[in-house]
Amino acid sequence: MARLGVWKWLGKRSRLLPAILLLFAMSTDLATPRTVSAAALYAAAILAAAPLLSLRGTVLTGASAFLLDWAMFRYFGYRRNPIEFSELAMVATVTVIAIFLNRLIHHRKAQLQSVRDIAAAAQRAVLPRPPERLGPLCFAARYEAAQTDAQIGGDLYAVVDTPFGVRCVIGDVRGKGMGAVRAVAVCTVTFREAAQQESSLAALVERLERAVALDARQAGNVSELEGFITGAFVEFPRGGGEFRLVNRGHPAPLLFLGDTVQYIEPGRPGLPLGLAALAGDPVCVDTVAFPEGASLLLYTDGLTEARDETGVFYDPAARCTGHRCPGPDAIVDALLADVHRHTGGRRTDDMALLAITRTPDKARPASTR
Incomplete structure (x- = not known):
């Protein structure tokens, strides 16, 4: 029972996960040498937003990850570096993929809700109160x-x-x-x-x-x-x-x-x-x-x-x-x-x-x- 309570608590706060990952990515960039990149964490934040947030939230998460990653490159003095272009292109690509997944999940949820409504109607017809x-x-x-x-x-x-x-x-x-x-x-x-x-x-x-x-x-x-x-x-x-x-x-x-x-x-x-x-x-x-x-x-x-x-x-x-x-x-x-x-x-x-x-x-x- 305690385990179920923990999962319910985590489920109610799951929408905070993308923001937490972005903060962790930025902290990792600031706390590690300039040769270490937190690009994987930026990508993880964007992908986590797809199933957890709305379309607007997913777009904002992708834009925030792109800007934070760009700011880190400026902070460490990278300008017009191939690594910079490659990493920012990766973040932008992951954002596009996340937007596509968000729309796909949205339509699947709509279909599932329709099925649930039909099941509820069937229950009321077969087993009325x-x-x-x-x-x-x-x-x-x-x-x-x-x-x-x-x-x-x-x-x-x-x-x-x-x-x-x-x-x-x-x-x-x-x-x-x-x-x-x-x-x-x-x-x-x-x-x-x-x-x-x-x-x-x-x-x-x-x-x-x-x-x-x-x-x-x-x-x-x-x-x-x-x-x-x-x-x-x-x-x-x-x-x-x-x-x-x-x-x-x-x-x-x-x-x-x-x-x-x-x-x-x-x-x-x-x-x-x-x-x-x-x-x-x-x-x-x-x-x-x-x-x-x-x-x-x-x-x-x-x-x-x-x-x-x-x-x-x-x-x-x-x-x-x-x-x-x-x-x-x-x-x-x-x-x-x-x-x-x-x-x-x-x-x-x-x-x-x-x-x-x-x-x-x-x-x-x-x-x-």
Whole structure:
């Protein structure tokens, strides 16, 4: 963590590097014999300006290096010397090259920003922010991709208000890259459509099973084992103090009751979506009490597989037990902060969190946001 802090500190002050190199070059010229030249330092300052400064800053750095080098020649009494012309020509040439690199980097950054904007739009389309409140249920979601600059990965979540109650899903696609993003899109779109049409949670899961298996075949996977999605499906019936849960090979959700936290293990383990043909067992639906003030946390294995420097896995139930969180935002924010402390800021897998809190119809829990 300390190393990351040092690099952040240096990154904020990197724009000073060209000026520091120019001062060092001038000091070297003044402190050494006249036969020693600091031309390499002048060139280094100009080239450092290309990626760190604007076009104007790069031009000013090149002009300053040229003038300083010319002044050093005058200071040491060189006039119309071939060495002088050669060195000043080198500085001028490096300046032209630096200006070209600066423009090239500028256009590459513009292209990268465009790609990031498209990725952010894709994330909002595929993983829109859930509603903050539906009846007595309050929601909060957070998503962190394994790669710092990535906007979307292989984890998914969705919340849908349906005639049969509020239905939620959280899932983790096997694999990485664009194939995983495609599977996320297929699963979320199918879930949102089927949640409004299927009258039972079991029928909803079976429909997603068929969609995932079909997508895996269309993607050209050689084996059914190559494409699957672990998922936890939750249904909150209207007017009831309970929820129904189907777990298909996914990490067990966490139930918060006061200052106690417990895992909700499935009554019968289920295979991930896309692998139903290997078992053929009916969908197991568990019913769990969900009184007022209780919270449910759905998450992906990026949370429980996060490790510290010694390789110890993160245990959210043990870390959260004894702490009261007033609402879903407080739960996910506290968990993210704690897992970052546990890992020292390192991320090796995507991580999605979806927290749900049941409150009285006219009450709303406090939020950290």
